[in-house]
Amino acid sequence: MSTTSVLGGSVRRREDPALIRGKGRFVDDIKLAGTTHVAFVRSPFAHAKINSIDASAAMEMEGVIAIYTADDVRHLGLLLAQVAIGRLRPLLADGVVKHAGEAVAMVVAENRYLAQDAADAVEVDYEPMKAIVDIKEAASDKAMVHEELESNTLITWEAGPWGNEEGIAATKEKIAEAKKRDDIVTVSMEMKNQRLIPTAIEPRAVIADWNDGYGRMTVYSSTQIPHALAGAIAKTFGLAANAVDVIAPEVGGGFGAKLNVYADEMLVSFASMQLGRPVKYTESRRESPYNTIQGRGWVATATITGTKDGEVLAFELDGLADMGAYTQNFTVAIPFLGTFVGSGQYKFPTHWKIGCVTTHTMTTDAYRGAGRPEAIYYLERILDAYAREIEMDLAEVKLKNFIPESDFPGAVAPIGFQFDTGAYQTNLKALTDSAEYSELKSLRDKARAEGRHVGLGLSSYVEVCGFGPSALSGLGFSWTTYGLPSAFSGSGLVRINGDASVTVIIGTGPSGQGHETTWAQLVAGQLGIDYEKVRVTHGNTAESPMGIGTFGSRSAAVDGAASYEAALKVKAKAAQIAAHILEASADDIEFSDGSAHVAGSPDKSVSWEDIVTSAYHPHMLPEGMEGGLEAHSVFSPANATWPFGAHAALVEVDPETGFTQLLRYVTMDDCGNVISPMIVDGQIHGGLAQGISQAMFEDAIYDEEGNLLTSSLVDYPLPTAQDLPSFNLSRTVTPSDVNPLGVKGIGEAGTIGSAQTVVNAAVDALYDLGVRHIDMPLRSRRVWQAIQDARS
Amino acid sequence: MTVNDRSVSGDIDPRTLLVHFIRENLNLTGTHIGCETSYCGACTVMFDGRTVKSCTVLAVAADGATITTIEGLAKNGQLHAVQEGFWERHGLQCGFCTPGMIMAAVGLLEENNNPSEDEIRHGIEGNLCRCTGYHNIVKAIEYAGAKLRGEEPPPAEWEVSA
Ligand code: FES
Numbered sequence: 001m002s003t004t005s006v007l008g009g010s011v012r013r014r015e016d017p018a019l020i021r022g023k024g025r026f027v028d029d030i031k032l033a034g035t036t037h038v039a040f041v042r043s044p045f046a047h048a049k050i051n052s053i054d055a056s057a058a059m060e061m062e063g064v065i066a067i068y069t070a071d072d073v074r075h076l077g078l079l080l081a082q083v084a085i086g087r088l089r090p091l092l093a094d095g096v097v098k099h100a101g102e103a104v105a106m107v108v109a110e111n112r113y114l115a116q117d118a119a120d121a122v123e124v125d126y127e128p129m130k131a132i133v134d135i136k137e138a139a140s141d142k143a144m145v146h147e148e149l150e151s152n153t154l155i156t157w158e159a160g161p162w163g164n165e166e167g168i169a170a171t172k173e174k175i176a177e178a179k180k181r182d183d184i185v186t187v188s189m190e191m192k193n194q195r196l197i198p199t200a201i202e203p204r205a206v207i208a209d210w211n212d213g214y215g216r217m218t219v220y221s222s223t224q225i226p227h228a229l230a231g232a233i234a235k236t237f238g239l240a241a242n243a244v245d246v247i248a249p250e251v252g253g254g255f256g257a258k259l260n261v262y263a264d265e266m267l268v269s270f271a272s273m274q275l276g277r278p279v280k281y282t283e284s285r286r287e288s289p290y291n292t293i294q295g296r297g298w299v300a301t302a303t304i305t306g307t308k309d310g311e312v313l314a315f316e317l318d319g320l321a322d323m324g325a326y327t328q329n330f331t332v333a334i335p336f337l338g339t340f341v342g343s344g345q346y347k348f349p350t351h352w353k354i355g356c357v358t359t360h361t362m363t364t365d366a367y368r369g370a371g372r373p374e375a376i377y378y379l380e381r382i383l384d385a386y387a388r389e390i391e392m393d394l395a396e397v398k399l400k401n402f403i404p405e406s407d408f409p410g411a412v413a414p415i416g417f418q419f420d421t422g423a424y425q426t427n428l429k430a431l432t433d434s435a436e437y438s439e440l441k442s443l444r445d446k447a448r449a450e451g452r453h454v455g456l457g458l459s460s461y462v463e464v465c466g467f468g469p470s471a472l473s474g475l476g477f478s479w480t481t482y483g484l485p486s487a488f489s490g491s492g493l494v495r496i497n498g499d500a501s502v503t504v505i506i507g508t509g510p511s512g513q514g515h516e517t518t519w520a521q522l523v524a525g526q527l528g529i530d531y532e533k534v535r536v537t538h539g540n541t542a543e544s545p546m547g548i549g550t551f552g553s554r555s556a557a558v559d560g561a562a563s564y565e566a567a568l569k570v571k572a573k574a575a576q577i578a579a580h581i582l583e584a585s586a587d588d589i590e591f592s593d594g595s596a597h598v599a600g601s602p603d604k605s606v607s608w609e610d611i612v613t614s615a616y617h618p619h620m621l622p623e624g625m626e627g628g629l630e631a632h633s634v635f636s637p638a639n640a641t642w643p644f645g646a647h648a649a650l651v652e653v654d655p656e657t658g659f660t661q662l663l664r665y666v667t668m669d670d671c672g673n674v675i676s677p678m679i680v681d682g683q684i685h686g687g688l689a690q691g692i693s694q695a696m697f698e699d700a701i702y703d704e705e706g707n708l709l710t711s712s713l714v715d716y717p718l719p720t721a722q723d724l725p726s727f728n729l730s731r732t733v734t735p736s737d738v739n740p741l742g743v744k745g746i747g748e749a750g751t752i753g754s755a756q757t758v759v760n761a762a763v764d765a766l767y768d769l770g771v772r773h774i775d776m777p778l779r780s781r782r783v784w785q786a787i788q789d790a791r792s
Numbered sequence: 793m794t795v796n797d798r799s800v801s802g803d804i805d806p807r808t809l810l811v812h813f814i815r816e817n818l819n820l821t822g823t824h825i826g827c828e829t830s831y832c833g834a835c836t837v838m839f840d841g842r843t844v845k846s847c848t849v850l851a852v853a854a855d856g857a858t859i860t861t862i863e864g865l866a867k868n869g870q871l872h873a874v875q876e877g878f879w880e881r882h883g884l885q886c887g888f889c890t891p892g893m894i895m896a897a898v899g900l901l902e903e904n905n906n907p908s909e910d911e912i913r914h915g916i917e918g919n920l921c922r923c924t925g926y927h928n929i930v931k932a933i934e935y936a937g938a939k940l941r942g943e944e945p946p947p948a949e950w951e952v953s954a
Pocket residue numbers: 824825826827828829830831832833834835836845846847848
């Protein structure tokens with residue numbers, strides 16, 4: 001089910017003709033003459049002292065050009081991170097390793113195989129030390145992950161009205177009153193939100209090409225943040241920002257894992273400067289989890305105190321989040337992002353406390369949703385448990401506790417942040433009143449009558465995305481670490497070419513989101529120029545205006561708005577030129593079908609070709625007008641956007657084996673106005689798959705020694721087409737008021753809304769057997785065990 | 793061997809995998825590497841009329857074989873129905889899994905040009921996509937199936953109003 005959009009509509013994607021013919025160009029497809037290849041020597045231990053590294057035999061091997069260790073790169077400093085709390089990563093392990101797979105030495109050779117052969121021949125003498133892997137053990141501070149730090153808890157994010165005395169007093173009083181009336185229920189559960197490996201199907205790849213003739217570095221990287229990477233390289237090597245060009249060609253999925261600056265990107269740049277040749281590194285699938293960030297990894301206790309008729313008096317979350325060994329781009333900020341939506345769509349007092357704990361494991365950082373799926377998971381799971389405890393319909397409990405629609409726009413969440421627009425009651429009712437939802441209910445009831453264990457799960461969410469505002473830099477999110485002046489603004493440049501075709505240049509870093517299509521639609525629509533004549537380019541920092549990249553579901557709401565405003569500027573100038581040519585008033589000029597017309601006189605028109613000819617012949621322009629026909633806009637929204645929605649899932653569990661199957665999935669999302677329904681639905685599908693997959697399949701497991709047991713796709717199974725159903729999507733539309741398009745982000749909503757929906761459904765299926773909670777993922781063994789535990 | 797109707801040869805290290813031969817020696821970089829261990833399917837090509845994961849085959853084992861890669865699928869500038877289906881039904885996002893996924897779908901439809909949804913899902917089980925949740929890939933293959941049967945494909949979901 002989809003609607004047509006006033007802003008665009010569904011058109012075939014501009015990106016696709018190359019990609020479906022095998023002509024898309026990804027980093028690993030790029031071959032520069034004279035390229036050398038990198039392999040890393042990686043630690044087999046999670047925590048060990050490095051006594052010595054002997055590369056002499058490896059150096060003698062065929063095709064080996066250079067081998068570098070910490071001694072060679074120490075002078076470059078640690079890897080830059082935006083929120084630099086904790087221990088930053090050394091480019092190569094310096095005397096000690098802190099997680100399994102940490103890079104200890106880098107081999108550069110004539111080809112990949114020779115590089116790998118030599119890496120295997122580098123002899124490293126390690127002295128293994130005790131690894132701290134368990135997050136609670138780490139938090140106890142009995143032993144330190146990094147001796148130089150005072151505590152393994154790097155920072156504790158605490159938020160909510162319980163954080164101030166007034167809030168505590170008011171909440172306590174309400175609870176005391178309810179106690180007096182004997183009208184109180186407390187539900188509390190410790191739950192895991194397991195660690196995940198983002199696993200874009202394209203492994204990360206990078207090529208650095210230093211040219212000392214030009215004094216310029218060109219880096220090709222599969223990154224979501226080309227400008228930040230350029231800035232980081234410039235800073236690390238003491239180069240001017242305009243001496244580093246980063247090109248992100250096609251990027252094969254990112255999901256946050258490519259929203260990071262990586263040590264390998266600095267190291268290949270270093271090697272290229274040393275060797276004067278291009279240097280390329282492509283991760284293998286096996287080493288990717290040791291080299292590219294992971295996500296989630298929380299354990300927390302959620303507690304709801306409420307009345308017996310469904311009024312929640314207080315919600316508390318108290319837990320720990322695993323940061324891994326080293327802080328990278330956003331690492332410790334991820335749980336902080338969770339606090340934004342800590343009180344969800346509700347008006348009840350919320351107290352949130354998450355400690356960010358370092359362990360001897362791979363770094364965690366932003367993975368699709370980044371803090372928000374965790375926050376919503378805990379909140380919605382415990383709310384479901386509370387509704388069951390008081391035997392009240394979960395939807396009723398929600399309606400009773402939602403922030404009222406009359407508070408919007410600009411309602412303030414109890415946890416302290418201000419929303420843009422919202423209509424939570426309308427959205428939830430649109431789902432629960434739908435035919436699809438009724439069908440889920442009747443399917444469940446029918447199956448139950450047949451003795452099958454089928455459960456219906458419901459949950460809802462609000463999320464925050466589309467960052468801006470630029471004032472976020474005051475909260476410690478600042479791209480200045482990477483030498484970027486930009487703090488969450490977006491930008492776009494619109495140029496009318498000589499033949500009246502249009503070039504739009506944007507500062508985002510898409511990895512499959514279809515920006516070339518959507519931006520072309522936005523600009524073509526404004527200018528009255530055929531969509532086919534608009535080309536959108538991105539991903540080359542030498543050409544594109546400053547942009548911080550594609551992440552946090554921000555591109556349409558921020559950079560899209562910038563391109564839209566740039567198009568308006570071009571249009572205003574073109575209207576003046578047309579008015580001059582047609583001897584009319586600029587106010588009366590309208591654009592359609594490739595021409596400017598005088599309103600009311602359809603025969604008085606001038607084509608874009610003629611307008612652009614005038615524009616580039618300034619003597620033909622109105623007195624005093626500057627030549628040219630292009631405009632650049634920077635857009636910085638007043639607030640982030642806050643999409644929301646409600647999801648329902650139907651799940652069947654075989655109690656004999658624990659095998660759990662997702663039968664149906666129905667959504668009612670609200671991301672404001674929609675430019676292309678086709679692309680928005682695609683984003684939701686993909687987001688759902690990842691949230692459902694967290695609920696059902698994925699689990700990054702470390703053993704006690706800190707070895708990652710799930711580094712291959714066999715041990716870390718992604719869902720196949722057979723594991724997922726088709727999805728049934730619908731939406732409500734509540735336009736945002738913080739950008740001119742009225743759009744909100746949609747890249748992460750599917751993920752944020754789905755994991756708890758599936759778990760709620762599984763618990764519903766097994767509630768009569770006494771099961772109250774099952775930690776994700778719902779793999780057969782674990783589900784079976786939960787049933788046994790409940791029975792005994 | 794014959795690749796995309798062109799006869800090709802090369803002197804190679806016997807360890808060379810077919811996928812590397814295709815990408816490195818023939819410069820046909822549309823065949824992708826997502827895992828090199830036979831799990832993701834990004835490297836799927838047609839090998840003597842069957843789909844194979846080209847990271848599981850040694851190039852020398854393909855001596856004399858007839859191979860079609862994604863670059864050879866369109867004929868005379870005309871997209872194959874499966875390519876058209878992926879474009880028409882938004883069957884790709886980042887496009888990295890797409891060449892392999894398209895080849896798998898071609899193989900599936902050559903065996904059965906009227907598969908049910910279950911049969912489609914089963915047929916592409918060996919190919920992973922992290923972006924689309926497979927929903928629109930299934931629709932794309934349904935579209936292609938209809939085209940190959942000479943039927944009108946079902947309308948796109950976004951054309952059917954709520
Ligand atoms: S690269 Fe061959 S199956 Fe993944």
